[in-house]
Amino acid sequence: xxxxKKLDFxxxxxxxxxxxxxxxxxxxxxxxxxxxxxxxxxxxxxxSGLHMGHAFNYTLGDIYAxxxxxxxxNVLYPMGYDAFGLPAENAAIKEKTHPKKYTQKAxxxxxxxxxxxxxxxxxxxxxxxxxxxxxxxxxxxxxxxYENGLVYRKKSAVxxxxxxxxxxxxxxxxxxxxxxxxxxxxxxxxxxxxxINTTKYAExxxxxxxxxxxxxxxxxxxxxxxxxxEGTEITFKINNTDWKVFTTRPDTIFGVTFLVISAQHxxxxxxxxxxxxxxxxxxxxxxxSTKQEEIDKLExxxxxTGSYALHPLTGExxxxxxxxxxxxxxxxxxxxxxxxxxxxxxxxxxxxxxPIKQVIKSKENSxxxxxxxxxxxxxxxxFNELFSEEAKTHxxxxxxxxxxxxxxxxxxxxxxxxxxxxxxxxxxPMIYCKECGIVPVExxxxxxxxxxxxxxxxxxxxxxxxSFLKVKCPKCNSPxxxxxxxxxxxxxxxxxxxxxxxxxNNKKPFEKEKVSYWMSVDQYIGGAEHANMxxxxxxxxxxxxxxxxxxxxxxxxxxxxxxxxIHGEDGxxxxxxxxxVIDPLEITKKYGADTLRFFLVSSASPDKDSLWSKEGIEGSxxxxxxxxxxxxxxxxxxxxxxLEHWINKTIKNVTSEIEGMKxxxxxxxxxRLLEKIEEEKEIKKSDLLSIIKIIxxxxxxxxxELWEKLGKKSLVSLEQWPKADESKISEELEAQEKIQHQTLxxxxxxxxxxxxxxxxxxxxxxxxxxxxxxxxxNIQYLESKxxxxxxxxxxxxPNKYDPENKSQxxxxxxxxxxxx
RNA sequence: GCGGGGGUAGCGAAGUGGUCAAACGCGACAGCCUCAAGAGCUGUUUCCUUAGUGGAUUCGGAGGUUCGAAUCCUCCCUCCCGCACCA
Numbered sequence: 061x062x063x064x065k066k067l068d069f070x071x072x073x074x075x076x077x078x079x080x081x082x083x084x085x086x087x088x089x090x091x092x093x094x095x096x097x098x099x100x101x102x103x104x105x106x107x108s109g110l111h112m113g114h115a116f117n118y119t120l121g122d123i124y125a126x127x128x129x130x131x132x133x134n135v136l137y138p139m140g141y142d143a144f145g146l147p148a149e150n151a152a153i154k155e156k157t158h159p160k161k162y163t164q165k166a167x168x169x170x171x172x173x174x175x176x177x178x179x180x181x182x183x184x185x186x187x188x189x190x191x192x193x194x195x196x197x198x199x200x201x202x203x204x205x206y207e208n209g210l211v212y213r214k215k216s217a218v219x220x221x222x223x224x225x226x227x228x229x230x231x232x233x234x235x236x237x238x239x240x241x242x243x244x245x246x247x248x249x250x251x252x253x254x255x256i257n258t259t260k261y262a263e264x265x266x267x268x269x270x271x272x273x274x275x276x277x278x279x280x281x282x283x284x285x286x287x288x289x290e291g292t293e294i295t296f297k298i299n300n301t302d303w304k305v306f307t308t309r310p311d312t313i314f315g316v317t318f319l320v321i322s323a324q325h326x327x328x329x330x331x332x333x334x335x336x337x338x339x340x341x342x343x344x345x346x347x348x349s350t351k352q353e354e355i356d357k358l359e360x361x362x363x364x365t366g367s368y369a370l371h372p373l374t375g376e377x378x379x380x381x382x383x384x385x386x387x388x389x390x391x392x393x394x395x396x397x398x399x400x401x402x403x404x405x406x407x408x409x410x411x412x413x414x415p416i417k418q419v420i421k422s423k424e425n426s427x428x429x430x431x432x433x434x435x436x437x438x439x440x441x442x443f444n445e446l447f448s449e450e451a452k453t454h455x456x457x458x459x460x461x462x463x464x465x466x467x468x469x470x471x472x473x474x475x476x477x478x479x480x481x482x483x484x485x486x487x488x489p490m491i492y493c494k495e496c497g498i499v500p501v502e503x504x505x506x507x508x509x510x511x512x513x514x515x516x517x518x519x520x521x522x523x524x525x526x527s528f529l530k531v532k533c534p535k536c537n538s539p540x541x542x543x544x545x546x547x548x549x550x551x552x553x554x555x556x557x558x559x560x561x562x563x564x565n566n567k568k569p570f571e572k573e574k575v576s577y578w579m580s581v582d583q584y585i586g587g588a589e590h591a592n593m594x595x596x597x598x599x600x601x602x603x604x605x606x607x608x609x610x611x612x613x614x615x616x617x618x619x620x621x622x623x624x625x626i627h628g629e630d631g632x633x634x635x636x637x638x639x640x641v642i643d644p645l646e647i648t649k650k651y652g653a654d655t656l657r658f659f660l661v662s663s664a665s666p667d668k669d670s671l672w673s674k675e676g677i678e679g680s681x682x683x684x685x686x687x688x689x690x691x692x693x694x695x696x697x698x699x700x701x702x703l704e705h706w707i708n709k710t711i712k713n714v715t716s717e718i719e720g721m722k723x724x725x726x727x728x729x730x731x732r733l734l735e736k737i738e739e740e741k742e743i744k745k746s747d748l749l750s751i752i753k754i755i756x757x758x759x760x761x762x763x764x765e766l767w768e769k770l771g772k773k774s775l776v777s778l779e780q781w782p783k784a785d786e787s788k789i790s791e792e793l794e795a796q797e798k799i800q801h802q803t804l805x806x807x808x809x810x811x812x813x814x815x816x817x818x819x820x821x822x823x824x825x826x827x828x829x830x831x832x833x834x835x836x837x838n839i840q841y842l843e844s845k846x847x848x849x850x851x852x853x854x855x856x857x858p859n860k861y862d863p864e865n866k867s868q869x870x871x872x873x874x875x876x877x878x879x880x
Numbered sequence: 881g882c883g884g885g886g887g888u889a890g891c892g893a894a895g896u897g898g899u900c901a902a903a904c905g906c907g908a909c910a911g912c913c914u915c916a917a918g919a920g921c922u923g924u925u926u927c928c929u930u931a932g933u934g935g936a937u938u939c940g941g942a943g944g945u946u947c948g949a950a951u952c953c954u955c956c957c958u959c960c961c962g963c964a965c966c967a
Contacts, residue, residue, distance in 0.1 A: 235964090289967085396967080403965095472966060725894065728904045728905085869931095
């Protein structure tokens with residue numbers, strides 16, 4: 061019996077999945093007022109297939125898409141594959157196959173698994189970024205960016221991962237290590253690379269954050285990443301050349317007693333004197349060999365360069381040190397040190413016996429610590445008595461007047477390094493000509509196709525294909541060399557949501573009309589790990605494309621939802637090495653897709669982490685079966701007033717809870733409703749249909765099956781979401797129901813006590829209600845629950861049977877009770 | 881250090897000023913069903929007390945506001961996540 065039921069679910073799922081596809085149920089067209097775009101972060105198709113996190117992510121989106129569709133929206137809900145990338149290339153090499161083959165196989169597997177979950181994607185809009193039809197537009201945008209000064213090539217200190225064998229963007233370095241290899245220190249190399257001018261949009265990226273309906277933590281992460289600080293850029297003369305220094309505390313300028321230049325500063329050697337050269341070299345050797353982990357605990361160290369700078373306001377000679385604690389890439393890589401008012405400078409000064417000059421009044425006259433707060437200026441000729449805030453302005457103005465400084469804004473955000481020395485990515489459409497220099501590929505020659513035939517081994521595989529490598533210069537026709545670097549795959553994922561709106565267009569990346577209709581994405585769903593990567597790049601792209609006339613929106617994703625993580629039964633993150641991985645496909649086979657979907661969204665609020673549990677999935681199976689059984693077996697007739705109350709109340713609650721993505725509590729309401737239905741003999745058909753509708757986003761397969769069983773020819777997935785009839789909701793009725801339950805509990809309690817204490821087994825029950833409430837008690841219900849005879853009297857009934865005068869105990873909402 | 885989010889009954893998890901000893905699930909226990917097991921069904925699940933009552937103690941800890949606090953305020957402890965010598 062068990063097994064047959066399980067098999068039924070399997071069959072039902074297959075049946076409806078193919079019906080949805082045949083009937084093109086989920087393929088929207090441009091048009092209509094209420095568009096709604098639901099999107100999950102598209103997956104990287106790994107060879108190991110879908111994991112539970114994917115299943116969870118897509119279930120969340122699917123429920124939402126189905127709900128919005130039934131609410132009458134024209135819903136765009138597409139799926140694609142972030143198919144380029146290093147892991148595929150490496151995996152393919154390992155398996156001695158081609159990345160293209162490897163990826164295609166992985167994608168096919170993903171599609172199969174996603175379909176088996178019953179996800180309502182518009183499969184005609186599918187896209188994969190490794191398709192030339194897609195990456196052609198990557199190249200096109202790259203050229204457009206180049207034309208508009210948003211792409212440039214520059215030699216600079218870049219991050220390099222030896223395991224990836226390529227350079228990385230700043231965002232891909234986590235804690236000094238490669239984002240893919242947490243055991244690999246990133247090396248700093250001086251290389252010439254392609255950059256995208258993301259910092260041009262730093263201010264706008266920051267400014268718009270408060271307007272986004274995103275989780276706070278993602279917003280704060282982006283804010284920190286962009287890292288705006290306002291301050292003053294001050295010029296110090298060193299050997300008659302200008303050196304700039306950035307500070308947020310120009311009010312402390314009279315407290316500067318030395319300067320510190322970063323040990324990694326490219327021009328460091330130019331200010332090191334002959335005499336100090338040896339010292340500096342020794343120091344650099346030591347500083348360079350320091351590992352990232354040690355930097356945390358590292359003491360501030362430095363060495364005198366031998367040079368002095370002139371103080372811009374006092375003209376004093378200020379010694380310059382090279383230091384290990386100054387970040388080369390931020391500001392100008394050199395800082396002015398004010399030991400009295402900056403703890404780091406203080407530590408440094410103490411260590412090397414440098415003077416400490418107080419310029420801000422502080423309450424405590426401590427010499428153990430720097431006073432970092434603001435206050436009234438002292439020892440600052442011409443600015444004494446001023447408070448920090450006004451002093452900042454005045455001093456900056458004074459510097460501006462002397463042309464030795466200006467107010468500036470600094471960001472931590474760096475330009476996006478996009479070139480990668482790897483094969484499996486979009487070729488960068490550039491050509492190097494000996495005569496003409498860097499020449500962009502002409503638009504009509506796009507796409508620059510990734511050649512299949514390359515040798516994998518050391519270095520960039522693209523250099524091994526000479527017919528790819530050797531080209532003619534588009535300008536002068538002389539022999540030239542093609543760029544062999546490919547693009548960071550985050551380039552691909554920065555605009556895929558736009559391509560979904562018009563994925564088959566082979567003349568343009570997308571039609572403006574279509575993109576204007578569908579964008580922005582109304583609900584985006586994905587993990588938090590992309591806060592400072594994909595989500596920043598995509599925002600940048602949208603703004604850049606807007607300014608190039610492709611779009612008219614400012615932000616790609618208005619609402620963002622971060623799902624929690626599904627942990628293994630042991631409480632740890634699911635991982636192969638821990639052996640706690642649960643494969644969604646296996647679960648679907650064993651318990652059915654509806655059960656898996658139900659389980660994933662019922663155990664906890666979807667934004668929180670939750671635990672996989674065998675008992676949990678089995679509990680979900682029990683419920684889904686029960687749901688199906690009860691709804692398919694209940695007699696069609698009329699609904700009681702009580703049932704109507706519960707149905708409408710449930711519709712009302714479930715609607716608002718799904719809207720707010722509180723699927724877990726929505727399902728609790730459904731559970732309660734089912735209990736109420738169980739207590740009934742029959743139900744009105746239209747009520748039953750409404751119930752099937754509200755369960756259909758979460759358990760779509762059994763919903764369709766039940767819908768069909770009731771003689772419906774349509775798809776419930778495309779039906780109108782029911783509206784709660786407020787007039788049927790009666791809190792009074794619910795209160796009365798509570799009284800029944802309370803009375804039932806009371807009687808049971810008394811029976812128990814009587815049985816235990818008096819060893820009697822009462823057979824008859826007498827209730828004494830206050831006259832007004834006589835009709836509130838449902839004697840039939842109570843009798844059926846207790847399997848005993850019950851008589852009810854009004855407390856003032858002169859003929860009542862009440863040997864122990866229990867009627868005196870009666871209160872509103874509580875009858876007197878006598879048993880015998 | 882900075883920023884964000886948590887700590888609720890055996891476990892998971894709702895609840896953000898009264899209707900809260902606190903939904904729901906899981907587990908556990910008891911009963912029914914059954915030859916038996918599972919499934920299913922019914923009930924119990926902070927403690928004491930009790931013919932349905934009354935009381936005590938609970939929502940990380942300590943204080944406070946309030947007629948009233950899991951919910952608001954202050955301080956502290958603790959866990960998770962992100963950034964981190966950014967001048």
